[in-house]
Amino acid sequence: MQHFPIFLALAGRRVVVGGGGDAAVAKLRLLLKTEAHLTVVDPAPVPEITAWAAEGRLTLITRAFEPGDAMCASLVYSATENTAKDARIRRLAQADGALVNIVDNLDDSQFITPAIVDRDPVTIAIGTEGAAPVLARAIKRDLEDRLSPMLGMLARIGKTFRPKADALPMGRPRRDFWSAFYFDAGPKAAEHSGETGAQAALNGLLTAHLHKEDREGEVIFVGAGPGDPELLTLKARKALDTADVVLHDRLVPLEILELVRREATIIETGKTGFGAAMSQDDINDLMVTHAAEGAQVVRLKSGDPSVFGRLDEEAQALSEAQIPYRVVPGITAASAGAAALGHSLTRRGRNSDLRFLTGHDVAGFADHDWATLARPGAVAAIYMGKRAARFLQGRLLMHGAAAETSVSIVENISRPDQRIVAATLGDLSDKASDLTGPAVLFLGLGSEAAAQAVTEAPATFKPLEKNDYPASAMEFY
Structure with missing residues (x-):
């Protein structure tokens, strides 16, 4: 995050705009919604800016930007649409101690103005750090469509009512009260009776919540x-x-x-x-x-x-x-892992049942119906099987499973660092030894990636001896 989002209090503070053309007008339309004291400095402003000055909505200085023009200003916008003039205003404004934004020049700006959804006093700022302004506008448009125009009115009513609501205990009781108003009683009352109805709903709701028994956890x-x-x-x-x-x-x-x-x-x-x-x-x-x-x-x-x-x-x-x-x-991880493999967990003609297994339980490596799992076509999703891979491999092979049985390992399922490891039962323990994140083993399921890996690097299988198992697995003999 290169730009920290913040809402700056501008009421009664100076904001200066250098420039008097279309770019300045676009910026001023937004700034005029604030309670800032606006000053525009430009030798030849467009009529719209002149009209705003005549109405007393801003102060207009009809000359080029000079040293001291940004003195005591919280923000300065340079909107001359001229690179040299913008650079000059930037130097002068920074010398006066103001933060400077150059319109459409992210690299030389000290702050940026986000896309804004205005439901005063509810304000939503959308920023992309200049990377995707079209995306910011699309998000703004979507939020504008979704947020009721009544939202600002309800927020204003709620703001004036907050001292009364302080009669409720802090924490959950107050949250429940405000949630009931903003998402249920308030919109319904405002739709039927406007601002008066919303105000009345608040009073009635407070009375109900003050007499409400403590909510059970x-x-x-x-x-x-x-x-x-x-x-x-x-x-x-x-x-x-x-x-x-x-x-x-x-x-x-x-x-x-x-x-x-x-x-x-x-x-x-x-x-x-x-x-x-x-x-x-x-x-x-x-x-x-x-x-x-x-x-x-x-x-x-x-x-x-x-x-x-x-x-x-x-x-x-x-x-x-x-x-x-x-x-x-x-x-569950098995469903997301199968999706990553591009497989169904069940398929007609292959498996009519599916098992979710754990590789170990509270007693050690978990025991299962190995003979059933070793049958051709059997499919199982094995959770917590990474450390138990060698034990699982040995048990299945001992009960007749083919060494070439497909096993797919999906590590860090659904996350950005997700990885699919192609294996067979014959090389399962070797492939699992490289895993560092949480993984699910899919017995009997391959993937295109898995099939390719097996083709390029055929598994070499060496039958396991009893002493090859970890000590914690010996109890199952």
């Missing part, structure tokens, strides 16, 4: 999906936007955490495979404690909460504490 189990923020469900986005506390898995990426309401408390529960981790009891205690205090708690889990996410354990702890909860499902 709850926990929402939310599936964060495999990592791509665009794969979040609408319900998940809403839960993140209204959460008071978010307890998230280590695998939930920063891009998704950025969607959480800024005032929310965010806590990483830090479960790391084969490493340091917050205990399950501690996680349960955090959920219960915050919800019992009336907070809306989001338990944010990567993928889908019901797939290897310890949902039942955590839900049981909440039930025992009489804390209400609900579940917002997410896209």
Whole structure:
């Protein structure tokens, strides 16, 4: 981010525009919406600027820009449409201590003016750091179409009502009150009775909320999906936007955490495979404690909460504490990984069933129905199988699986650094040893990339001996 977005208070402060042509007029149309004291300096301004000066809306100085013209100015716009004149104004204004913007000259400007959606006092600024002004305008147009013209009126009413609303306890009670006004009662009342109706709705709503019993806390189990923020469900986005506390898995990426309401408390529960981790009891205690205090708690889990996410354990702890909860499902990594491979997880004539497996459980490497998994055409999505790859490979081969059985590994599923690793059962442990990120192994599924890799580098298979397995796998013999 090269330009930090900020809203500058201009009421009563000087803003100077150097130039009097069409570019200056375009800038002034925006600046005239503010309460700044505007000064235009140009020897031959267009009639529109002269008319604004005659109306008292700005001060007009009909000469070239001189030293001292920008003294005490917060901002200076140079809009002469002449490179040499703009450069001169820039030097003079900076000498006077003002920040300078040269219209249509990003490199020589100290600040930029974004595209603006105006629902005064609601203002939305859209900036692309000069990289894509057409895109900024398209976003502006889209927001203009979506935002009600009544939005500004409701905000103005709400602003004057804030002292009365302070009678409500801080935090969630106030947020619930304002949400009810801006997104339900306010628009409905304004549509039928205008500003008077919206004001009356506020008074009635406050009375109702002052006599409302304390809202019960709850926990929402939310599936964060495999990592791509665009794969979040609408319900998940809403839960993140209204959460008071978010307890998230280590695998939930920063891009998704950025969607959480800024005032929310965010806590990483830090479960790391084969490493340091917050205990399950501690996680349960955090959920219960915050919800019992009336907070809306989001338990944010990567993928889908019901797939290897310890949902039942955590839900049981909440039930025992009489804390209400609900579940917002997410896209599990297997579905997103199969999409990356360009495959269906099931296909007529190939497999009529599908297994989701874990590579290890609380006791060590997980045991499964290996004979069934070793049959031709079997398909399984294996979670947490990276460290267990050698064990999985050995068990399947021992039960008759062919060494050339396709295995695709999708690492960092749906993220910018997603990688597909082509493997066969014969070289699975070697291919998995290079992985550094979270991955799902797809037994029985290849991809065009996988097939090409196998063709170019045929697997060499050496049968595993018993002593080749990690010690933690020996209990399964």
